[in-house]
Amino acid sequence: xxxxxxxxxxxxxxxxxxxxxxxxxxxxxxxxxxxxxxxxxxxxxxxxxxxxxxxxxxxxxxxxxxxxxxxxxxxxxxxxxxxxxxxxxxxxxxxxxxxxxxxxxxxxxxxxxxxxxxxxxxxxxxxxxxxxxxxxxxxxxxxxxxxxxxxxxxxxxxxxxxxxxxxxxxxxxxxxxxxxxxxxxxxxxxxxxxxxxxxxxxxxxxxxxxxxxxxxxxxxxxxxxxxxxxxxxxxxxxxxxxxxxxxxxxxxxxxxxxxxxxxxxxxxxxxxxxxxxxxxxxxxxxxxxxxxxxxxxxxxxxxxxxxxxxxxxxxxxxxxxxxxxxxxxxx
Amino acid sequence: xxxxxxxxxxxxxxxxxxxxxxxxxxxxxxxxxxxxxxxxxxxxxxxxxxxxxxxxxxxxxxxxxxxxxxxxxxxxxxxxxxxxxxxxxxxxxxxxxxxxxxxxxxxxxxxxxxxxxxxxxxxxxxxxxxxxxxxxxxxxxxxxxxxxxxxxxxxxxxxxxxxxxxxxxxxxxxxxxxxxxxxxxxxxxxxxxxxxxxxxxxxxxxxxxxxxxxxxxxxxxxxxxxxxxxxxxxxxxxxxxxxxxxxxxxxxxxxxxxxxxxxxxxxxxxxxxxxxxxxxxxxxxxxxxxxxxxxxxxxxxxxxxxxxxxxxxxxxxxxxxxxxxxxxxxxxxxxxxxxxxxxxxxxx
Numbered sequence: 319x320x321x322x323x324x325x326x327x328x329x330x331x332x333x334x335x336x337x338x339x340x341x342x343x344x345x346x347x348x349x350x351x352x353x354x355x356x357x358x359x360x361x362x363x364x365x366x367x368x369x370x371x372x373x374x375x376x377x378x379x380x381x382x383x384x385x386x387x388x389x390x391x392x393x394x395x396x397x398x399x400x401x402x403x404x405x406x407x408x409x410x411x412x413x414x415x416x417x418x419x420x421x422x423x424x425x426x427x428x429x430x431x432x433x434x435x436x437x438x439x440x441x442x443x444x445x446x447x448x449x450x451x452x453x454x455x456x457x458x459x460x461x462x463x464x465x466x467x468x469x470x471x472x473x474x475x476x477x478x479x480x481x482x483x484x485x486x487x488x489x490x491x492x493x494x495x496x497x498x499x500x501x502x503x504x505x506x507x508x509x510x511x512x513x514x515x516x517x518x519x520x521x522x523x524x525x526x527x528x529x530x531x532x533x534x535x536x537x538x539x540x541x542x543x544x545x546x547x548x549x550x551x552x553x554x555x556x557x558x559x560x561x562x563x564x565x566x567x568x569x570x571x572x573x574x575x576x577x578x579x580x581x582x583x584x585x586x587x588x589x590x591x592x593x594x595x596x597x598x599x600x601x602x603x604x605x606x607x608x609x610x611x612x613x614x615x616x617x618x619x620x621x622x623x624x625x626x627x628x629x630x631x632x633x634x635x636x637x638x639x640x641x642x643x644x645x646x647x648x649x
Numbered sequence: 650x651x652x653x654x655x656x657x658x659x660x661x662x663x664x665x666x667x668x669x670x671x672x673x674x675x676x677x678x679x680x681x682x683x684x685x686x687x688x689x690x691x692x693x694x695x696x697x698x699x700x701x702x703x704x705x706x707x708x709x710x711x712x713x714x715x716x717x718x719x720x721x722x723x724x725x726x727x728x729x730x731x732x733x734x735x736x737x738x739x740x741x742x743x744x745x746x747x748x749x750x751x752x753x754x755x756x757x758x759x760x761x762x763x764x765x766x767x768x769x770x771x772x773x774x775x776x777x778x779x780x781x782x783x784x785x786x787x788x789x790x791x792x793x794x795x796x797x798x799x800x801x802x803x804x805x806x807x808x809x810x811x812x813x814x815x816x817x818x819x820x821x822x823x824x825x826x827x828x829x830x831x832x833x834x835x836x837x838x839x840x841x842x843x844x845x846x847x848x849x850x851x852x853x854x855x856x857x858x859x860x861x862x863x864x865x866x867x868x869x870x871x872x873x874x875x876x877x878x879x880x881x882x883x884x885x886x887x888x889x890x891x892x893x894x895x896x897x898x899x900x901x902x903x904x905x906x907x908x909x910x911x912x913x914x915x916x917x918x919x920x921x922x923x924x925x926x927x928x929x930x931x932x933x934x935x936x937x938x939x940x941x942x943x944x945x946x947x948x949x950x951x952x953x954x955x956x957x958x959x960x961x962x963x964x965x966x967x968x969x970x971x972x973x974x975x976x977x978x979x980x981x982x983x984x985x986x987x988x989x990x991x992x993x994x995x996x997x
Contacts, residue, residue, distance in 0.1 A: 402966075403967045408914060409909075409917075412910065416705070417703075417706045420702035432812060434814045434912035435912045438909075438910075499914070522805075
C-alpha cells in the first residue's frame with residue numbers, strides 16, 4: 319500500500335523531470351558566474367554576450383512572435399545569446415527585468431507598454447551598468463530612464479496616417495477596435511486615427527477570446543449601418559473584422575495595423591484595404607545589433623532620436639513581395 | 650491540527666504515533682517537500698538562483714501571490730471559493746489611484762476608502778452566498794466579471810485612458826509608500842517590503858487558525874455547515890468574515906502594487922485568482938473544505954514564485970513556460986495526495 323503510494327509519487331516526479339528535460343531546448347545556462355562585475359555593461363569581453371529581451375506581449379501573440387524571431391535570428395547571426403520572456407502584467411514584467419539584472423546580462427531589451435511601472439527596474443538595470451534599449455512602446459520615457467535608444471514607431475503618427483488614408487478613400491464613419499485593455503499605445507493609435515479621419519467610435523474587445531471579438535464587431539456594425547470603415551490594431555482582429563463585416567452584410571472597408579500571412583492574402587483578395595506595417599521584426603533584430611555594436615565598439619545608434627521602424631503601408635501594390643516573408647514569420 | 654501540549658502520563662490505551670507519521674498528518678508537509686525539491690532543482694541547474702539578487706526576485710514574486718493565497722486558504726478551509734480575488738487587486742489599486750490623482754485626496758485616505766470598498770465587496774460576496782445558497786464558485790465568478798467591467802469602464806470614463814498613473818506626486822505618497830512599497834537591504838541586495846507583509850499575514854493567519862476560537866469555527870463550517878450550526882457556530886457570520894478577509898488581502902496586494910509601480914492598468918489581475926487557489930491547494934487545502942493550513946498556502950506561493958523565476962534563470966524557451974508550471978503544480982499536488990492518504994491512515 320505504502321510502496322504503491324510512493325511509487326506513484328516517484329512516477330509523477332519522473333514524468334515532470336522527463337518533460338522538463340524534453341522541452342528544455344537551450345538547456346541549463348552555462349554562463350560563468352562572474353561575481354557581479356557589471357561595471358561597464360560587460361562582464362566578459364571576448365566571449366559571447368548575453369542579452370535578455372523582456373516584452374509585454376502575451377505568450378503566443380502573432381505580432382510578438384515576429385519580434386522574438388527577429389531577436390533570435392540576430393542572436394544566431396551575431397553570436398549573441400538571446401533569451402526572450404514576456405508578461406502582460408506590468409508588475410510581473412518588472413520582476414522579469416529584475417531577474418535579468420540578477421543574471422548580470424550584458425544587454426537588456428524592453429518594451430514599455432506601461433513605462434511608470436517599469437521605471438524602478440529599468441533604472442536599476444542602468445545603474446548596474448547594463449545597456450538598455452527600449453522597443454515598440456514607451457518612446458517618450460526611453461531617454462529619461464537612461465536607455466541607449468528606442469526602436470519603434472510613433473503610435474500617434476501611425477494612427478493619424480492610417481486615418482488620413484481611409485479618409486482619402488472617401489470613408490465617413492470609422493470604428494476603431496482596441497484589443498488590449500491595458501495598452502496605452504493602442505489608445506494612442508485610435509486617437510491618432512480620429513485626428514486624421516474625423517468621426518470615430520472606439521470598440522473594446524478581448525484578444526484572448528476570438529469568438530467574442532467577431533461577435534462584438536458584428537454587433538457594432540449591425541447597430542450602426544453608417545459605419546463604412548473598420549480600423550483594427552492587430553492582424554488576428556483584422557480577420558475577425560472581415561468575417562464580422564461579411565456576416566453583418568456590411569460594406570465597411572477593413573484596414574489594420576500589422577501583418578500576418580492571413581492579412582497578406584486578404585489584401586491580395588481585396589478584403590482588407592491596407593495594413594500599417596511597423597516591421598516589428600526590426601524591433602527584435604536591431605536592438606541586438608545595437609547592443610553588439612555598443613559592447614564591441616562603444617557605438618550608439620539614433621543620435622538620441624527614436625529609430626523608427628514604421629509606419630510603412632502594405633497594400634495591393636507591394637503585397638506580393640511581403641507575402642513570402644510573412645509566411646515564414648518575419649513580417 | 651491539535652498538538653499535544655504539556656506533559657503526558659503514558660497510557661496504554663493511547664497509541665503514540667511515530668515521528669514520521671506525526672509529520673505526515675500536517676497538511677503542509679507535502680508542500681514543504683515540493684518546495685525543497687524545486688529549490689534544489691533550480692539551485693543545481695542555474696547559477697544565479699541562490700544569489701541574493703536571485704532570491705530577491707523569486708521571493709518578490711512569491712510575496713504578492715502568497716499574501717492573498719493565505720487568505721484564500723482560510724476561505725477554502727471554510728468550504729468556499731473566491732474567484733474575484735485576482736481582479737480585486739486591480740480594483741483596489743484603481744480606486745486608490747483615481748481618488749489620489751483625480752480628486753487630490755491624500756493617499757492614506759484613498760487607501761482607506763479602497764479598503765472599505767474591498768471589504769464591502771467581500772461582505773457582499775459572503776452575504777450573497779449565504780443568502781442564495783448558490784455555490785460560491787458561481788457567485789464570485791459573477792463578482793469577477795462585474796469587477797473586470799467596472800475596472801475598465803470606470804477607468805476609461807474618469808481618465809479617458811486605460812491606465813491610471815501619477816500617484817507619486819499625490820499628498821501622503823511618501824509615508825504610505827514607506828509602509829507598503831519600500832525596500833530593505835540585506836546582503837547588499839534590496840528586498841521589497843512585500844516579503845515582510847507576506848510573513849506577517851501568514852503568521853497572523855496561522856495563529857488565528859490554530860490558536861483561536863474563530864479558527865475552530867473555520868474548520869467547523871468547512872467540515873460541515875449543518876453540524877456547526879447545530880452546536881451554535883455562527884456559520885453565516887464566519888463565512889462572511891472569511892470573504893471579507895480574502896478581499897482585504899487582495900486590497901493589501903493592490904495597495905502594495907499601486908504604491909510600488911505608481912501606475913495601474915485596467916486589465917490587471919485577471920488569472921491571478923487561480924494562482925491563489927493552486928497555491929492553497931499545493932499547501933494542502935482540500936477543494937471540499939475542512940482541511941488545510943495557512944503556512945502551507947504560503948509555501949505553495951513560494952513554490953509558484955520559485956518556478957516562475959527559476960524557469961527564466963534556466964534560460965528555457967519561454968514558449969514552454971506554462972507547461973513547466975502545470976507539471977510542477979501537478980507534481981506538488983500528487984505528493985500532497987500521497988501524504989494525505991497516509992495521514993488519513995494515521996488518524997484512524
